Amino acid sequence: MKKILFAASEAVPFIKTGGLADVVGSLPKYFDKEKYDVRVMLPKYMCMKEEWKEKLSYHTHFYMDLNWRKQYVGILELEYDGITFYFIDNEYYFNGFAPYGDMYADIEKFAFFSKAVLSALPVIGFRPDIIHCHDWQAGLIPVYLDNFRYGDEYYRGIKTIMTIHNLKFQGTWDTKRVRDITGLPQYYFAPDKLEAYKDANYLKGGIVYADRITTVSNSYAEEIKTPFYGEKLEGLMNARSNCLSGIVNGIDYEDYDPATDTHIEKNYTCDSFRREKIKNKIALQKELNLEQDHHIIMLGIVSRLTDQKGFDLIAYVMDELCQDAVQIVALGTGDEKYENMFRHFAWKYPGKVSANIYYSEALSHKIYASCDAFLMPSLFEPCGLSQLMSLRYGTVPIVRETGGLKDTVEPYNEYEKTGTGFSFMNYNAHEMLATIRYAERIYYDKKRDWNKIVERGMNQDFSWKNSAKQYEELYDGI
Structure with missing residues (x-):
């Protein structure tokens, strides 16, 4: 022993x-x-x-x-x-x-x-x-x-x-x-x-x-x-x-399990997410006063709001990103400039951007369960846990290829029909934006492929x- x-x-x-x-x-x-x-x-x-x-x-x-x-x-x-x-x-x-x-x-x-x-x-x-x-x-x-x-x-x-x-x-x-x-x-x-x-x-x-x-x-x-x-x-x-x-x-697969999670509106599994996941999204739109439309792609962010996590990239293209048919839900605290950046865009685009500048375990679970994609453009990331939680909940990660993000998220390949998320390599705001827009295109135009990405992600095993x-x-x- x-x-x-x-x-x-x-x-x-x-x-x-x-x-x-x-x-x-x-x-x-x-x-x-x-x-x-x-x-x-x-x-x-x-x-x-x-x-x-x-x-x-x-x-x-x-x-x-x-x-x-x-x-x-x-x-x-x-x-x-x-x-x-x-x-x-x-x-x-x-x-x-x-x-x-x-x-x-x-x-x-x-x-x-x-x-x-x-x-x-x-x-x-x-x-x-x-x-x-x-x-x-x-x-x-x-x-x-x-x-x-x-x-x-x-x-x-x-x-x-x-x-x-x-x-x-x-x-x-x-x-x-x-x-x-x-x-x-x-x-x-x-x-x-x-x-x-x-x-x-x-x-x-x-x-x-x-x-x-x-x-x-x-x-x-x-x-x-x-x-x-x-x-x-x-x-x-x-x-x-x-x-x-x-x-x-x-991650703890008992704490993070869409089939049994008590924080979320509707439980679901890899077999039922196509029908049930959407109910979480509608409930979250209602709760956060976002426009209630389940067709629109919802991007989640749960993070410390710091330079390390890539928020300078997000700040740089946020206005441009908000011109797209997207909703953005952010949760977290950190540097004042990023807290205020999200508050500003929530004021500028009500119904489209929700800035939750605090931390709540319950809301973080709701974001993982409700969003379609999860954004994590870190400058460096030793491991990262949020992308593992997103995969578990069938929320497609969009990440920069660094550290643990590179090791845990396989980039989507539309020709070979493989991959569990989307990724970009250079620390560059427009490269990130192009990757988000590529994800939007797959979400809107190739829904079946999108659902397969979700399925592959949910079938990964990143338990302890x-x-x-x-x-x-x-x-x-x-």
């Missing part, structure tokens, strides 16, 4: 700011329970919902040195969906209204978390064979583990895997300050270890010291070896490329089962 510990800063259903939480919360329950004992360790944030905080049971506590500070470490636990979750408790670090705040505070908070994860192992009676660290917030775990090994037999032989969900976020701060916070010896603050461009870099430390590095799609694993996607770490990614692999994320199998192979080979 292999023992695996996931260490991360967020996980559904406890705390979520992005796709990382979906991975850490969903993936553990898909491993073969006979062969793998997978548990998860998270911070206990004050901003977690009361319903979860009430369910946690106290396990133990101890005091730990964080350089010259002595800090309280409480450990609480909860079994959820058959998985044991441990929560590291310290009100000084994990208070506040959100899991992340100012970078200088987060740097100390996650140094504490990384050291606490390792210090907690002997007292919880769970010695993992592998610690699976997620993103920069857990980046110091492999570094501390290396440091612990010198003085303590207990930690020898524990392996680490570092999973990069988005290389853009690295956790960097002034080296002198990080040395003071972490208490790590000067030895670790060299350019071939933690230091990058004069600063200390948590993610880099994790990548240097982990036994294996994974990222969340094959294409992204290749892309990050190049300067455009490498975020100044492409040299390191190339140096460690023999330990680097990509495993595409999945697939990803879990690949992670199992990785665990076995380490």
